[in-house]
Amino acid sequence: MIAALLLVPAVAGLLALLLRSDQLRRALLVATALTHLALVAAVWRATPAAAPTAWLRLDPVGTLVLGVTSVLFAVASIYAVGYLAHEVRAPRPDIEEDALFANGPEAVFTACLLFFLATMTLVTVSQNLGVLWVAVEATTLASAPLIFFHRHHRSLEATWKYLLICSVGIAVALLGNFFLAFAASFGPAGSGSLVLHELIAGAPGLHVRWLKAAFVLLLVGYGTKMGLAPLHTWLPDAHAEAPSVVSALLSGALLNCAFLGIVRAYQVLAAAGQRRFAGDLLIDIGLFSMALAAVFIVAQPDFKRLLAYSSVEHMGILAVGMGLGGGAVFGALLHLVNHSLAKGMLFLLAGNILAAYRSKSTAGVRGVGTALPVTAGLWVAGLLAITGSPPFGPFLSELVIVKGAIDGGHAVVTVLFLLFLAAAFVGMARPMLTMVQGDPLAGLRPAGRDRWLAVAPPAVLGVSVLLLGLWVPSWLSDMLRAAARVVGAG
Amino acid sequence: MFEINTLLVGLLLVNFVLLGASRLDTGVRQVAAQGALLSLLTLAEHAGWGAPWRVWLLALGSGVVKAVVFPHFLRRALREADVRREMAPYVGFTASVLVGVAALAASLWLASRLPLPGPVASPLLVPVSLFTVLVGMFLLVSRRKALTQVVGYLVVENGVFCFGLALPEDAPLPVEVGILLDIFAAVFIMGIMIYQISREFDDIDTDRLTSLRDEAT
Numbered sequence: 001m002i003a004a005l006l007l008v009p010a011v012a013g014l015l016a017l018l019l020r021s022d023q024l025r026r027a028l029l030v031a032t033a034l035t036h037l038a039l040v041a042a043v044w045r046a047t048p049a050a051a052p053t054a055w056l057r058l059d060p061v062g063t064l065v066l067g068v069t070s071v072l073f074a075v076a077s078i079y080a081v082g083y084l085a086h087e088v089r090a091p092r093p094d095i096e097e098d099a100l101f102a103n104g105p106e107a108v109f110t111a112c113l114l115f116f117l118a119t120m121t122l123v124t125v126s127q128n129l130g131v132l133w134v135a136v137e138a139t140t141l142a143s144a145p146l147i148f149f150h151r152h153h154r155s156l157e158a159t160w161k162y163l164l165i166c167s168v169g170i171a172v173a174l175l176g177n178f179f180l181a182f183a184a185s186f187g188p189a190g191s192g193s194l195v196l197h198e199l200i201a202g203a204p205g206l207h208v209r210w211l212k213a214a215f216v217l218l219l220v221g222y223g224t225k226m227g228l229a230p231l232h233t234w235l236p237d238a239h240a241e242a243p244s245v246v247s248a249l250l251s252g253a254l255l256n257c258a259f260l261g262i263v264r265a266y267q268v269l270a271a272a273g274q275r276r277f278a279g280d281l282l283i284d285i286g287l288f289s290m291a292l293a294a295v296f297i298v299a300q301p302d303f304k305r306l307l308a309y310s311s312v313e314h315m316g317i318l319a320v321g322m323g324l325g326g327g328a329v330f331g332a333l334l335h336l337v338n339h340s341l342a343k344g345m346l347f348l349l350a351g352n353i354l355a356a357y358r359s360k361s362t363a364g365v366r367g368v369g370t371a372l373p374v375t376a377g378l379w380v381a382g383l384l385a386i387t388g389s390p391p392f393g394p395f396l397s398e399l400v401i402v403k404g405a406i407d408g409g410h411a412v413v414t415v416l417f418l419l420f421l422a423a424a425f426v427g428m429a430r431p432m433l434t435m436v437q438g439d440p441l442a443g444l445r446p447a448g449r450d451r452w453l454a455v456a457p458p459a460v461l462g463v464s465v466l467l468l469g470l471w472v473p474s475w476l477s478d479m480l481r482a483a484a485r486v487v488g489a490g
Numbered sequence: 491m492f493e494i495n496t497l498l499v500g501l502l503l504v505n506f507v508l509l510g511a512s513r514l515d516t517g518v519r520q521v522a523a524q525g526a527l528l529s530l531l532t533l534a535e536h537a538g539w540g541a542p543w544r545v546w547l548l549a550l551g552s553g554v555v556k557a558v559v560f561p562h563f564l565r566r567a568l569r570e571a572d573v574r575r576e577m578a579p580y581v582g583f584t585a586s587v588l589v590g591v592a593a594l595a596a597s598l599w600l601a602s603r604l605p606l607p608g609p610v611a612s613p614l615l616v617p618v619s620l621f622t623v624l625v626g627m628f629l630l631v632s633r634r635k636a637l638t639q640v641v642g643y644l645v646v647e648n649g650v651f652c653f654g655l656a657l658p659e660d661a662p663l664p665v666e667v668g669i670l671l672d673i674f675a676a677v678f679i680m681g682i683m684i685y686q687i688s689r690e691f692d693d694i695d696t697d698r699l700t701s702l703r704d705e706a707t
Contacts, residue, residue: 130661134668141675148686156690157699160683164639167676168630168646174669175623175650178657185607185658192659209604237702296704305704 001048002056005039005066005121008032013114017107025110026081032114033070033077036121040070044479052197055128060482064333065260066124067479068340069253071464073117075457079348080113080245082453086355094152095358101152109149115142116249123257129177129194129264133170136225136261139254140166146249147242158234158241165234166225173221173261179214180268183207196264203271215265215278219285222261225254228285228319229292232312236296239308240360244351247304251311251347252340259318259336263487266322270488275325282323283413289316290420297427302360303353303435306428307346310386313424314339320417321401322487328404330484334472335397337480338465342385342394345461349379352454353435356446362431366438371446374455376436378462383432385465387425393468494534498614501527501652502594505625508645509586512577517641518564524622524648525556528655535611535655544663551667552651555674560644563681568637571688581632589628597621608658615656622649636687640680647673 012032019025043058044067050057058066084106091100103109119142122135140163148159177194184199185192186207193199199206220231227235239247262282269278293313300306314335321332352375357365369376385392398421405414440446472480501524508520532549533541541549579586597620610616626645629638654661661669687699 128662128665130665131668134665134672137672137676141672141679144679144683148683151686153690154701156683156686157702160636160687160699161702163676163680163683164630164643167680168627168643171643171646171650175653178650178654181657181659181661182607192657194661194665207605207607213604236704241702300704 001039001043002050002058002125005036005043005125006118008035008039009114009118009121013111013118016111016114019107022084022106025107026084029077029110029113030081033074033117036117037070037074040067044475053127053195055131055195056125057127058125059127060479060486061260061263061333062124062126064337064479064483065256066121068256068337069117069120069124072249072252072340072344072461075344075460076245076248076348077113079248079351079453079457080110082451083243083245083351084109085453086451095360096154099152101150104145104149104151108145112142112145113246113249116146116254118142120253120257123260127196129180129196129199132261132264133174133177136173136222136258137167137170139257140170140225143246143250143254146246147238149243149246150241154237155241158237162234162238165231169221169224169231171221172224173218176214176217176219176221176265179210179217180265183210183214186210196267199268200271203268204273206268206272208272208274211269211272211274212277215269215274216281218265219262219281222258222265223285225258226262227255227258227289227312227315229289229312229316232289232292232315235312236305236308239311239347240302240304244304244347244354247307247350248344248347251308252344255311255315256336256340259315262319263322267487270325275488279323279325282319283410286316286319286321286323287413287416287420289313289319290417290424294420294423294427297424300427300431301362303362303365303431304347304350304360306362306431307343307350310346310424310428311339311343313420314343314386316420317398317401317417320413321404324401324404324408324410324413325488326404326408328401328408329487330480331397331400331404333480333483333487334400334468335394337476338393338397338468339386341461341465341468342382342392345378345458345465346382346386348454348458348461349375349382352450352458353379355454356448357440358447362435364441365435367436367440367446369436371440372450374450374459378455378458379432380436381462381466382458383428385462385469387428388421389425391466391469393465396469396472494531494612495614497527497531497534498612498618501531501622502614502618505622505645506587506590508629508641509590509625510583512583514568514577514635514637515565517577517638518561518568521641521644521648522557522561524645525560526553528648528651529553529557531652531655545660548663548666548670552670555670556644556648559674560677563677564637564640567681567684567688570685571637577638578634579632580634586628586632589632590625593624593628594621597624606656610656616653619649619652619656622646622652625649636680636684640677640684643680644673644677 091102119138126132224231536545601617629642
């Protein structure tokens with residue numbers, strides 16, 4: 001089953017490179033995404049049996065992240081069909097610089113999307129931290145060509161930063177893995193194994209100083225990839241310059257995979273009785289990310305960068321929730337689901353606005369409400385969702401995290417958390433609402449209308465995130481509870 | 491040939507040469523030398539000629555990739571990009587070497603603070619690998635050509651690899667091969683990107699890559 005989950009997208013990716021017909025290739029993309037989703041639904045219902053020491057095994061946390069990834073990818077693949085069909089092929093004028101640019105080959109784009117799915121799947125099923133590392137680095141390599149789809153100066157710069165900063169970050173995580181292996185090789189029972197189950201079983205025997213150093217290195221390494229401040233510098237560039245469908249996947253799926261790397265390390269530390277040490281570090285870096293994101297969200301002139309900084313903020317929320325422990329872990333995991341759905345939706349809508357107005361400037365775009373009424377309605381709903389307003393899902397999950405903070409007696413954390421949330425709300429609401437209102441400015445007339453394939457996928461995500469705010473179905477809450485138990489909070 | 495301490499001292503000296511190198515192809519050559527030294531170190535760790543087959547496989551594999559394939563890639567990128575051949579540092583070469591001395595002292599101190607689980611082949615192994623990581627990081631931030639950043643990344647990666655040799659137990663073969671494949675693919679993609687950067691900007695100065703930024707308000 002796990003082999004099928006990995007092989008289906010990987011083989012389809014190779015096939016995409018060989019197919020000549022664009023139509024066939026797009027059909028292959030959607031078919032693969034839906035097959036993957038069906039397989040994920042099957043493993044969600046009944047986890048395939050595997051020895052606890054197996055390298056590839058699905059545990060509740062992995063299944064949760066895999067489920068989110070697969071749903072988002074399926075939605076994004078349908079959006080991608082409409083996007084690719086409407087992309088102009090001939091070199092066309094750049095919207096920000098005085099130059100022409102063209103797109104990369106569509107076959108490579110589709111193949112990389114599918115490889116990206118395969119590598120993210122590998123991240124979620126890895127139970128050996130060495131394999132996990134290989135998989136996370138592979139996600140970087142599979143996604144770099146996606147960011148460079150529009151071949152102009154800025155996407156080149158964004159891709160270079162992404163590739164280099166993430167590769168070096170991940171190299172630090174590898175050093176962290178080796179430190180962890182060192183910590184595990186003390187004592188007579190020490191094996192130096194990096195299999196998660198063995199690490200957790202032998203946690204009391206781990207050497208504390210090596211273990212703490214390992215956690216810091218892993219946090220820095222995977223935190224770079226996850227976009228935690230101050231290691232986030234690649235994130236706004238990559239999210240803003242990539243095609244919007246790729247931005248949605250980076251933000252909604254890739255960042256979760258990097259977070260999973262940190263969660264694995266946290267599991268080991270919690271088992272070794274170092275929960276407070278790891279938790280405090282996570283809270284600090286999480287709050288710092290939220291603060292920095294709030295600063296850059298306020299007065300951000302580019303709406304895709306605005307959404308990107310919002311991702312930095314939400315990754316901070318995940319880190320804080322995980323660091324608080326107790327009930328907040330459940331909140332953080334629920335928030336992971338909510339954020340992916342809401343942010344995926346917003347990036348897809350940003351793609352619609354960008355395609356119609358050919359501008360990413362919050363000051364230049366006006367009157368989306370009249371030009372693209374469906375997109376505008378969903379855009380406002382997405383704004384409410386991502387800023388944590390009721391009745392959307394993120395409101396609920398942020399509430400659970402705040403409750404966890406209060407229950408744990410973290411007064412300062414609670415106050416700062418709410419303060420940064422409020423700042424981000426104000427910073428995002430003003431520009432995003434003014435974009436919807438009024439009439440289009442002269443010289444920036446939107447071209448085109450709402451297309452079915454461009455609004456249905458974000459609408460599906462929007463409805464899901466709304467439903468999650470009203471009622472969390474039992475199959476999801478059971479998985480969330482099991483995942484929170486695995487992370488070590490009853 | 492398999493004297494661990496000699497090889498480690500060689501690695502240490504290569505790091506200093508890298509810090510003081512003013513030409514791009516010197517950098518490429520030194521990083522290739524590092525790859526070769528590391529592959530010999532892998533064998534030396536495991537009883538030289540008598541090392542088991544999987545160690546030979548890994549040592550030869552990483553040696554070929556790091557000492558032959560990468561330099562070939564990077565030289566080609568250099569030729570096709572037709573760039574000027576200087577390192578173009580932000581920090582001068584004398585200052586860089588001084589930073590290197592400080593980094594070496596820091597690594598020795600750090601290594602003395604971390605106890606080892608058992609006998610290690612050489613007391614120099616941990617400090618030299620940490621030193622190599624630090625030198626790589628410094629090269630990354632203090633040189634402005636895209637190609638030198640790749641060299642810096644490779645030096646970091648070599649340092650981490652060297653640290654891995656100090657582990658009492660080897661990582662399982664699939665993991666090691668996976669790591670090697672990842673690095674291989676990373677350098678391959680970086681090579682392509684360097685070519686693209688040189689085509690777009692007529693140069694591989696990363697100074698030109700500065701249009702994306704935000705100012706805090």
